[in-house]
Amino acid sequence: MNSHSARVVVSxxxxxxxxxxxxxxxLYSLIAAxxxxxxxxLIADLRYALSGALASGLVIGFFAVSILIAEAAGRFRSTWAxxxxxxTFVIKVFGIAFLLLNLGLPDWVNRQGFVLAAAVSLVAxxxxxxxxxxxxxxxxxxxx
Numbered sequence: 001m002n003s004h005s006a007r008v009v010v011s012x013x014x015x016x017x018x019x020x021x022x023x024x025x026x027l028y029s030l031i032a033a034x035x036x037x038x039x040x041x042l043i044a045d046l047r048y049a050l051s052g053a054l055a056s057g058l059v060i061g062f063f064a065v066s067i068l069i070a071e072a073a074g075r076f077r078s079t080w081a082x083x084x085x086x087x088t089f090v091i092k093v094f095g096i097a098f099l100l101l102n103l104g105l106p107d108w109v110n111r112q113g114f115v116l117a118a119a120v121s122l123v124a125x126x127x128x129x130x131x132x133x134x135x136x137x138x139x140x141x142x143x144x
Contacts, residue, residue: 018071018081021132022064028128029060029121036117044113051110052117059121062092063129 033056041049069088074081105114 016071016074017136018067018074021129021136022067022071024132025067025125025128026060026064028131029056029063029125032056032120032124033060033117036120040113040117044110047108048110048113050108051113052120054109055114055118056121058096059118059125062096063125065092 033053036052036056037049040052066085066088070081070085073084105111
């Protein structure tokens with residue numbers, strides 16, 4: 001009997017699932033932020049558009065940091081990635097809530113534009129993240 005027939009072949013899984021997710025999510029959110037900026041500048045004014053740009057930047061930064069920390073933790077031990085991601089997320093939620101409640105927003109920020117752009121960026125980011133997760137293959141063995 002051939003000894004090669006009893007071997008299980010390991011598939012070529014990607015080294016990192018986090019960086020492709022970051023790239024796709026960021027692309028979706030940047031497109032939404034640019035569209036919001038242009039449309040709000042044309043319909044409202046530059047202050048409204050800049051308020052939206054600030055909100056979009058905060059949303060993108062908020063989510064990107066979690067993914068980068070998960071990537072770094074996963075390089076040490078793959079089982080650390082998800083707890084690091086979730087822990088970072090919880091810390092950031094409380095941190096941003098504390099900052100916004102205690103420091104507030106600058107006077108030039110249009111609150112409606114800020115909130116609307118944050119919601120648009122959030123939905124775009126989550127859409128990109130879900131699509132990226134759906135395309136991620138976590139295969140361990142080649143089933144062929």
